[in-house]
Amino acid sequence: MITSIQGLLTAATPLHAVIELNGLGYEVNIPVTTAEKLPVTGSTVKLHTLVIYREDAQTLYGFATPAERDFFRLMIEHVTGVGPKMALTIMSKLSLPSLQSAISSGDIATLAKCPGIGKKTAERLVIELRAKVGATGSAETVLSASGSSSDPAGAPADTKMRDAVLALTALGYKTADADEAIRRATLALGPKATTEQLIKKALGS
Numbered sequence: 162m163i164t165s166i167q168g169l170l171t172a173a174t175p176l177h178a179v180i181e182l183n184g185l186g187y188e189v190n191i192p193v194t195t196a197e198k199l200p201v202t203g204s205t206v207k208l209h210t211l212v213i214y215r216e217d218a219q220t221l222y223g224f225a226t227p228a229e230r231d232f233f234r235l236m237i238e239h240v241t242g243v244g245p246k247m248a249l250t251i252m253s254k255l256s257l258p259s260l261q262s263a264i265s266s267g268d269i270a271t272l273a274k275c276p277g278i279g280k281k282t283a284e285r286l287v288i289e290l291r292a293k294v295g296a297t298g299s300a301e302t303v304l305s306a307s308g309s310s311s312d313p314a315g316a317p318a319d320t321k322m323r324d325a326v327l328a329l330t331a332l333g334y335k336t337a338d339a340d341e342a343i344r345r346a347t348l349a350l351g352p353k354a355t356t357e358q359l360i361k362k363a364l365g366s
Contacts, residue, residue, distance in 0.1 A: 166223065167207040173199050176253070178223060180206060189223035190245075193253035197348055198225045213237075213245050220245065228319070229257050240289045242282060251275045251286075258323035259340040264294045271336040318352040325359040339363075 166189065168182030175196045178189045189208055191199075200206055208223030209230040222245060224230040229252065236248040243251075251260065254275040263271045264287055272283035322343055329339035346362035347354065354362075 163210050163212050163221065165207060165209050166221075167205065170199060170202055170204055170206040173202060176249070178206070178208065180208070187221060189221045190249060191223050192229075192249050194256050194344065195223065195225045195229070197344065222249065224252075226257075232257055232260070235290065235293060236286070239293065240282075240285050242285065247277060247282070250277055254337065255340050256322060256326075256344055258319045259326050259336060261294050262323055262326070263336060264290050267291070268336060274337055318347070321354070321356045321359060322347060324356045325363065328356070328360050329363060 166180055166182060166187055168180040168187070170178060171181050171186060172179040173196060175193045176191060178191050178196070178199060180187045180189060189210065191208070195208070208225070209227045210221055210223045211230055211234055213220045213222065222230075222233060224233060233245075233248050233252060236243050236251065237245055251272075255263065255271070259271075262268070267287050269280060269283045269287060272278060272286055273280045275283075325343045325346070326336065326339045329342060330336055334342070342363035343359055346359045350358055350362055
């Protein structure tokens with residue numbers, strides 16, 4: 162099984178990347194959330210991959226982190242009616258921390274807003290994955306009256322993103338809008354940014 166691929170990024174779109182390795186060009190299907198993190202064309206890139214074998218095709222899916230790849234696999238293997246295309250659509254709309262949080266909290270409304278995902282599919286995601294997501298979908302956010310937050314030293318980037326999204330939703334943002342704003346802030350500030358810095362950036366401070 163091909164679990165990762167590293168090579169020269171020769172082309173990229175929001176849903177595809179072409180990586181050249183040893184003279185071969187590999188087309189990799191990616192979610193928008195991974196495309197956002199790709200370096201400029203001509204740079205070396207590594208994607209964590211999963212190959213889906215069908216009678217008439219072999220399709221390669223790639224993700225920025227092993228956790229995203231593993232969650233993609235979890236959806237297509239355990240949720241009835243969710244295939245690779247739909248799973249990629251879901252992961253294009255929501256970052257992994259927000260997706261896990263929505264499933265853990267039973268937020269059907271947020272999940273149902275993913276393109277092509279109806280209420281029934283959203284309910285199946287919650288029912289069939291809630292136990293598997295478990296504590297990884299929850300987060301604690303400490304907010305002061307001014308809306309700031311504090312991080313433990315060296316908190317993982319996913320944890321800080323999840324806390325920042327929860328902070329924005331507490332301020333009245335819709336989950337999908339908060340997730341998009343924090344993703345943009347993370348791209349602008351980098352993975353070392355604190356939760357407070359992400360929130361301030363998202364709010365335009």
